[in-house]
Amino acid sequence: MGQRKTQIVVVGGGAGGLELVRLLGSRYGRKDHDIILIDRNLTHVWKPLLHEVAAGSLDANLDEVGYGGHAVRWGYRFFNGSLESVDRIARTITTAPLLDERGEEIIARHSIRYDYLVLAMGGISNDFGVPGVREHAMFLEDRPQADRFRQKLLNACLRTNHAHQTGDTQAAVRICIVGGGATGVELAAELYNAAKALRHYGLEVFDESKLEVSLIEAGPRILPALDEKLAESAKLELEKLGVNVLDNTQVVKLAKNEVHTGTGAVIAANLIVWAAGVKGAEEIRTLGDLELTRGNQIVVRPTLQTTCDDRIYALGDCASCMLPGRDRPIPPRAQSAHQMASQVFHNLVRAQAGQPQQDFVYHDHGSLVSLSRFSTVGSLMGNLVGGRMRVEGWVARMVYQSLYRMHLIAIHGWWRGLTLIIIGHVNHIIRPKFKLH
Template sequence: MAERKTQIVVVGGGAGGLELVRRLGARYGRKRHDIILIDRNLTHIWKPLLHEVAAGSLDANLDEVGYGGHAARWGYRFFNGSLESIDREARTITMAPLVDAEGFEVIGRHSIRYDYLVVAVGGISNDFGVPGVREHALFLEQRSQADRFRQRLLSLCLRANHQHQTGNPDARVKIAIVGGGATGVELAAELYNAAKALRTYGLEVFDDTKLEVTLLEAGPRILPQLDAPLAETAKQQLTKLGVDVRDATQVTRIDAGLVHTADGATVEADLIVWAAGVKGADELATMSDLELNRLNQFIVRPTLQTTRDDRIYALGDCASCLLPGAERPVPPRAQSAHQMASLIFENLVRAQEGRPLKDFSYHDHGSLVSLSRFSTVGSLMGNLVGGRMFVEGTIARMVYLSLYRMHLIAIHGWVKGVALILIGHVNQIVRPRLKLH
């Protein structure tokens, strides 16, 4: 009789989940373990890059990671599908039916057993109950949404270019971005970078002067994760580009092509992007009896185990981890997911060996915000700089780019990671600056 393998199931192939299955596969292989990754998509793209995909500055086809090939390389299995429910008593998860683009069922509803389960499904944008957001705004939570935004953006730019050529000098492309965090700020700057390049790619009379971007932030200032002087530097740079930055402006309703604010004003927009806040997906509330907070995030202990089941862990944007002595949970950031994946890997090893688990310790390495090729601002923290150091310009840009390189190494290992970094430098020279399809 074949030996029963220890089955570790990771749901969600984002930065944390993909790194975790690589490390598990590299350590255990398939002899006595069955490591399974489940994701509703077939490929992975690093979420902090989605604003570049949306603006056309990055070709996701060249930077995405195919889960199937990655699984073959690192000794785990990949299942394409969506998690529907968790049965803690039976230690099984139920997968929703897999349906193709034409609506035909490829694989019916089925169950997968687990010995250990890690939920790393990420989060979605928090609409805060504002009417019209889900109906009229676009989001940048996954690649398909970034692709949709880019296609609509290009169509609008082509239309404006044609209108200028046919006698309408006032034609503009108007974009409203709700949320002055990193995603909203980086997207605003990247749009101007793309607009400056469009004339080179066949739009003879279109450039950044034909673009009107309004950035709306409900809080007192944009980029609340940065110190006030850095946030002000970023605001000045955006304003210089042409962005209409409106602090302390709360959105109350969104209609088709129109954003309403609490002060009674309206903002006309051909495209509306919602980039304000993060919460867990709505379906998590009915998926199991695991404890959730008011934002639909799994509440986890310092070991990153869920409060009601020692065999179920959660990490990243779908997890809420309030560490002892902390006033707020660990922030939903890429560096948090990376650190959580590292601890869960170690705790899964310890759990199987009967050793005590370790508690999570979050290390804030700082925040960096890219304003495309125009500038980069942020702060670095830790022993490397002896506390906190404000950075901007070339140095900040170099550190910002290094974050993606570290991500490549985390999910591919040193050999292939370094090779992909070198290939990336070559691609910057040989491939077009914009993706126009």
């Protein structure tokens, strides 16, 4: 019998997980290693683009990455499933049964061994225990959720368009977004971009004047990751579009088509989107004896190894990493996942060579928020500009667009990534501006 292959299992095909398996597959291939990516979905869509998918501004069919084809190209295996438990003693994981839409079993519960395990499952929105959130709100955590929102949005627009045609001049599409971070702000602006164009796509009397969007933030201002001047600039731009921005406003309960605030106000809404905070998925608590935070994130050391097992790493939104000299964990951003994936790759290489692990060093390159085609605001930091610099307008827009291009190169390599960037430009010119089906 031949020598047993080193088996590296990566759970989660988000930005960090997908980049990591590409790096591992590119270095090791299939000869002496068996690299396995596990994800409950069949395709990957970059999470910062989901608000555009939800508004219909982006056709995810053109931008998604199929895990199966990507695996063949980069020398790893893809397994369609979700993680159910981890047995650290036996070094095995168990995946839950995969069911179809009727609840019928496609793939039975499955056990997979590992020599090294990387947990990169991402995060979910934190409902903070507010009653009614899970029952009455929608989320933008993956493509199926974004597609569901887009369909509900289109249905609401069609109903409002028909109501105006039949004499109901008060009809409107009322949307309430809870959470004034990047996702909430970008979605609010993108909705107005979509509404401005719907008249050209068969809705003869519908435009942005039929749209009423409320953006609720519990903190003192929206976009806390940006400095106060930029956050105020974004707020003014949103209000110019027609968004009702409510900061210092606590949501205490959701009901059907209603958002109840701490002041006693009730905001009517056809659609409610919850985009407040990030935590680890609830199922993380059932995985085993890994150390977790109160928000269900996996506690890792500066090497990104879990506190109880050197052979298990965690990265991205599901990981809580407190580096020396910092007063809070690494923020859950796409740039964090990208940098963590690179560090885990290097540490896995070092571990197999018997070399000591290296600590993760986080470089904050700043934050950028796109207000669709209307504006882009943000700050660039660190070695990028030699300090901290505010950016707005077309400069910020160019840098924001470059982030996705860098993501494409990270998961596809330079040549294929550049080719896809060019194809994306062509599609932007020749394809419809909105996906309404």
